[in-house]
Amino acid sequence: MLQGEGIRRGEEVSLSSLEVEPPAPAVEPRARIVSSRAVTAKSSPPLLTLLALPLATSIALAIHFLVSKSEPPPETHSYTLFLCGVLAAGIVMTLMQIWWPGLRRWMRDMCPIFAAAVLLMSVWEIITSGLRLLPLPYFPSPAGVLQSLVNDRALLFDSTWHSLILLLSGYALGVLSGLISGICIGWFSPARYWGMPVLKVIGPIPATAWIPLAMVVSPSAVFSAAALIALAVWFPVTMLTASGISNTRASYLDVARTLGAGPAYLIFRVAIPAAIPSIFIGLFMGLGASFLTLVVAETVGVKSGLGWYVSWAQGWAEYGKVFAALIIMAAFFSTIMTVLFKVRDRVLVWQKGMIKW
Amino acid sequence: MAAAEASSLRVREVRKSFPAPDNPLTRRLALDAVSVSLAAGELVSLVGPSGCGKSTLLRLIAGLDLPDSGELLIGSEPINAPSAERGLVFQDPNLFPWLTVRRNIQAGLVARGVLHENRHEVDEFMRLVGLEGFANAYPHHLSGGMAQRVALARALINHPRVLLLDEPLGALDAFTRMRMQDEVLRLWQARRTTMLLVTHDIDEAIYMSDRIVIMTQRPGRIERTIRIELDRPRDRSSSDFLRLRGEILELLHFAGSALADSKN
Ligand SMILES: Nc1ncnc2c1ncn2[C@@H]1O[C@H](COP(=O)(O)OP(=O)(O)OP(=O)(O)O)[C@@H](O)[C@H]1O
Ligand SMILES: [Mg+2]
Numbered sequence: 001m002l003q004g005e006g007i008r009r010g011e012e013v014s015l016s017s018l019e020v021e022p023p024a025p026a027v028e029p030r031a032r033i034v035s036s037r038a039v040t041a042k043s044s045p046p047l048l049t050l051l052a053l054p055l056a057t058s059i060a061l062a063i064h065f066l067v068s069k070s071e072p073p074p075e076t077h078s079y080t081l082f083l084c085g086v087l088a089a090g091i092v093m094t095l096m097q098i099w100w101p102g103l104r105r106w107m108r109d110m111c112p113i114f115a116a117a118v119l120l121m122s123v124w125e126i127i128t129s130g131l132r133l134l135p136l137p138y139f140p141s142p143a144g145v146l147q148s149l150v151n152d153r154a155l156l157f158d159s160t161w162h163s164l165i166l167l168l169s170g171y172a173l174g175v176l177s178g179l180i181s182g183i184c185i186g187w188f189s190p191a192r193y194w195g196m197p198v199l200k201v202i203g204p205i206p207a208t209a210w211i212p213l214a215m216v217v218s219p220s221a222v223f224s225a226a227a228l229i230a231l232a233v234w235f236p237v238t239m240l241t242a243s244g245i246s247n248t249r250a251s252y253l254d255v256a257r258t259l260g261a262g263p264a265y266l267i268f269r270v271a272i273p274a275a276i277p278s279i280f281i282g283l284f285m286g287l288g289a290s291f292l293t294l295v296v297a298e299t300v301g302v303k304s305g306l307g308w309y310v311s312w313a314q315g316w317a318e319y320g321k322v323f324a325a326l327i328i329m330a331a332f333f334s335t336i337m338t339v340l341f342k343v344r345d346r347v348l349v350w351q352k353g354m355i356k357w
Numbered sequence: 358m359a360a361a362e363a364s365s366l367r368v369r370e371v372r373k374s375f376p377a378p379d380n381p382l383t384r385r386l387a388l389d390a391v392s393v394s395l396a397a398g399e400l401v402s403l404v405g406p407s408g409c410g411k412s413t414l415l416r417l418i419a420g421l422d423l424p425d426s427g428e429l430l431i432g433s434e435p436i437n438a439p440s441a442e443r444g445l446v447f448q449d450p451n452l453f454p455w456l457t458v459r460r461n462i463q464a465g466l467v468a469r470g471v472l473h474e475n476r477h478e479v480d481e482f483m484r485l486v487g488l489e490g491f492a493n494a495y496p497h498h499l500s501g502g503m504a505q506r507v508a509l510a511r512a513l514i515n516h517p518r519v520l521l522l523d524e525p526l527g528a529l530d531a532f533t534r535m536r537m538q539d540e541v542l543r544l545w546q547a548r549r550t551t552m553l554l555v556t557h558d559i560d561e562a563i564y565m566s567d568r569i570v571i572m573t574q575r576p577g578r579i580e581r582t583i584r585i586e587l588d589r590p591r592d593r594s595s596s597d598f599l600r601l602r603g604e605i606l607e608l609l610h611f612a613g614s615a616l617a618d619s620k621n
Contacts, residue, residue: 254447255453
């Protein structure tokens with residue numbers, strides 16, 4: 001989580017540094033090409049950046065054709081289609097950016113990454129079906145993985161949907177209870193006295209450690225999985241909410257009291273806003289914990305969802321499906337993480353250097 | 358009459374100590390038997406060396422802290438909790454960073470649940486402190502002086518009967534400062550607020566106040582009180598003003614250096 005934040009910070013820094021165009025130095029053209037990307041920021045990005053994606057895709061296609069000669073064509077069909085699609089998209093975007101500056105800016109940032117991803121897939125293909133360096137049933141080629149993904153899309157979609165429902169209900173429950181208990185522990189000293197020991201003793205137990213107990217106690221596996229996710233989320237959210245609330249600067253509370261504020265104003269309009277940066281750290285930590293708990297709970301008890309799908313596919317030795325599910329999982333989790341980042345940026349505009357509307 | 362009575366302020370033999378920073382088991386006196394009285398509608402300046410307990414005294418009057426001993430009365434009521442009747446502008450602006458300038462200024466109205474009736478005043482006070490263009494800016498966009506002006510407007514909007522000002526104009530440039538001094542005076546005259554103003558600026562103290570109260574080095578004690586008998590509006594360059602200034606500087610044992618300054 002923190003790492004993700006660090007990367008985002010880095011992006012912002014590079015973005016803002018791109019926007020500041022240094023005074024054009026009187027240097028010969030060749031020196032300009034070599035100098036950093038910042039110089040070319042306002043003008044169009046270098047051709048290589050724009051063409052990186054089509055180029056990389058062409059290379060990947062070429063490699064694919066060479067490598068896949070030895071394999072039956074139907075199995076690799078969708079990968080060829082996929083690469084052609086990416087190639088077409090790359091070419092169309094390269095043409096469209098001529099008239100569309102927003103797209104150009106986006107491409108300047110993202111094209112190298114996408115190109116690298118495509119090339120990485122090619123390397124993967126060479127290692128697996130090309131040179132056969134890795135034991136085959138366990139490490140299918142990207143073509144095989146994509147084929148499994150396409151073939152099993154209905155079940156994968158269904159699993160993703162179940163995971164989403166379970167994750168969101170558990171997370172929402174955990175956040176809600178975490179906020180309530182965190183605010184109580186942070187603000188009221190009796191709640192702090194009695195709540196803190198409970199938090200310190202129960203909290204550090206990984207939620208997954210409760211699974212054997214939860215399966216015995218609870219009537220339904222899905223219900224107990226949601227409760228476990230909630231428990232996993234509850235601890236960091238409570239901890240960081242409580243610490244945020246109790247670390248509210250005393251001077252803010254003093255100001256509010258001299259303005260005539262009552263307890264409700266002090267809690268909801270001073271202490272909670274002051275604690276929001278800390279609360280968001282708790283929300284991010286809770287999200288990480290909820291992913292972990294979700295997958296483990298689905299693997300062990302719940303008979304649906306992506307975690308279940310992975311272990312089920314592994315049971316049938318269908319490793320293409322395992323990788324397909326992992327890819328879906330990566331996209332699924334990082335999307336949710338991104339949404340939370342966006343929410344945070346929205347809520348914490350007052351912390352950032354600018355007002356965004 | 359009753360209202361005027363209710364805004365008089367009496368501080369009698371107040372002592373306040375804090376745990377000593379080097380040895381928390383012992384306590385160090387910050388205020389030693391401080392007695393001050395402000396008649397209703399009086400404007401009094403408090404001057405004294407840094408660390409003599411001026412802010413501490415203001416916090417006691419605001420009701421944010423309780424004294425070790427002694428008595429604080431507003432009218433005939435003892436002070437034992439903060440109230441919107443006693444506004445305090447802190448030495449640091451302490452704006453709420455999560456609220457825009459407008460919402461900071463209207464915080465007092467929201468806190469008292471009277472925003473709806475008094476919404477028009479928000480614009481009035483933003484104009485007063487010259488921040489109409491920054492209504493939607495967040496505090497981290499403001500300069501120190503702008504932030505201090507927002508803090509002033511935030512305290513004024515409650516129309517407190519007693520206004521405690523802890524160097525509210527300290528961060529302002531000379532011109533804004535003089536303008537704000539006049540604005541504060543205008544508000545004071547219009548509302549007959551009782552005001553206690555902490556300042557390090559002798560000119561400001563003479564220009565603004567009915568009386569100047571001088572405190573000693575820590576632990577703070579009242580050294581003496583000087584009544585300013587000049588007519589308002591006062592002229593900062595009049596001979597009476599300058600004579601008074603010389604006398605006060607002499608009292609504060611700055612005479613030597615002040616003379617040296619004027620000769621250079
Ligand atoms: N909360 C506190 N805890 C411990 N000591 C304190 C506290 N508040 C003030 N003091 C001490 O009390 C003394 C008076 O502080 P105060 O802030 O009232 O000074 P001041 O006259 O306002 O100074 P300045 O002009 O620099 O603002 C100082 O020695 C300070 O160290
Ligand atoms: Mg002070």
